[in-house]
Amino acid sequence: DVKVTQSSRYLVKRTGEKVFLECVQDMDHENMFWYRQDPGLGLRLIYFSYDVKMKEKGDIPEGYSVSREKKERFSLILESASTNQTSMYLCASSPVGGGTEAFFGQGTRLTVV
Amino acid sequence: EDQVTQSPEALRLQEGESSSLNCSYTVSGLRGLFWYRQDPGKGPEFLFTLYSAGEEKEKERLKATLTKKESFLHITAPKPEDSATYLCAVRGGSNYKLTFGKGTLLTVNP
Numbered sequence: 001d002v003k004v005t006q007s008s009r010y011l012v013k014r015t016g017e018k019v020f021l022e023c024v025q026d027m028d029h030e031n032m033f034w035y036r037q038d039p040g041l042g043l044r045l046i047y048f049s050y051d052v053k054m055k056e057k058g059d060i061p062e063g064y065s066v067s068r069e070k071k072e073r074f075s076l077i078l079e080s081a082s083t084n085q086t087s088m089y090l091c092a093s094s095p096v097g098g099g100t101e102a103f104f105g106q107g108t109r110l111t112v113v
Numbered sequence: 114e115d116q117v118t119q120s121p122e123a124l125r126l127q128e129g130e131s132s133s134l135n136c137s138y139t140v141s142g143l144r145g146l147f148w149y150r151q152d153p154g155k156g157p158e159f160l161f162t163l164y165s166a167g168e169e170k171e172k173e174r175l176k177a178t179l180t181k182k183e184s185f186l187h188i189t190a191p192k193p194e195d196s197a198t199y200l201c202a203v204r205g206g207s208n209y210k211l212t213f214g215k216g217t218l219l220t221v222n223p
Contacts, residue, residue: 004156031209042215043157043200050209058210090156092211099145099164099204102211104156 003027004105006091012111019078021108023091029103030096032074034058034066037088037107049074050096081112115140115205119214126191126221134186134199134217142206146184148177149200151216157200191221 007022025032033048035058045058047066055066063085067075074093078085088109094102118137126132138146145164149157161170163179170177174195176187186199198218202211 033210035213040215043202043211043213045210048209056209092156099162101145101147101159101162103159104149107154107156109154 006105017081021076023074025093029093031094033092034076035090086112115212117214123218131189136184136201138203140203140205144204147202151198196221
């Protein structure tokens with residue numbers, strides 16, 4: 001079974017802190033994604049990566065950056081956390097190919113106070 | 114820009130009462146349409162991929178179908194454990210990303 005593991009289920013951080021969310025996948029997938037999910041807005045893509053050290057902005061990249069130094073690991077960085085970044089963050093991975101499904105981690109519920 | 118609209122937003126069924134969820138989409142060059150199930154506080158769980166109009170996939174009480182403009186998730190004789198949010202997503206020809214609908218919250222009462 002494909003496994004996508006996010007480092008934390010729940011996080012509470014203070015406004016202005018730098019926050020790291022880590023994601024690891026064990027299926028040698030080329031593509032990795034970070035989404036956020038908010039009530040009424042659904043899943044929105046923040047960033048994705050199609051190879052090591054390669055990244056592209058999604059629909060809502062402002063206030064976020066990413067790092068992919070190894071194929072299995074994709075990190076989301078909140079440079080200076082704000083209360084409007086309180087959300088459920090979901091990491092996903094998929095093999096290369098447009099018709100391939102993405103597999104999700106269990107999610108990280110981030111609260112910024 | 115790819116778009117996905119799911120209806121209804123919420124659906125309440127009695128155990129054993131069959132129904133269907135709808136996913137309407139617009140995409141340039143469909144590479145795949147995906148159905149996911151999401152339980153509260155958890156990540157989406159993959160159910161099906163459909164590639165072309167006329168295709169059908171089944172898993173237990175669930176059956177997904179695809180036309181050129183929409184997909185249906187048919188639920189036959191649902192049980193309370195089928196209660197979840199069901200998400201539909203598409204990937205278009207020139208994109209890596211999945212575009213999601215907002216989901217249908219299904220509640221099955223015993």
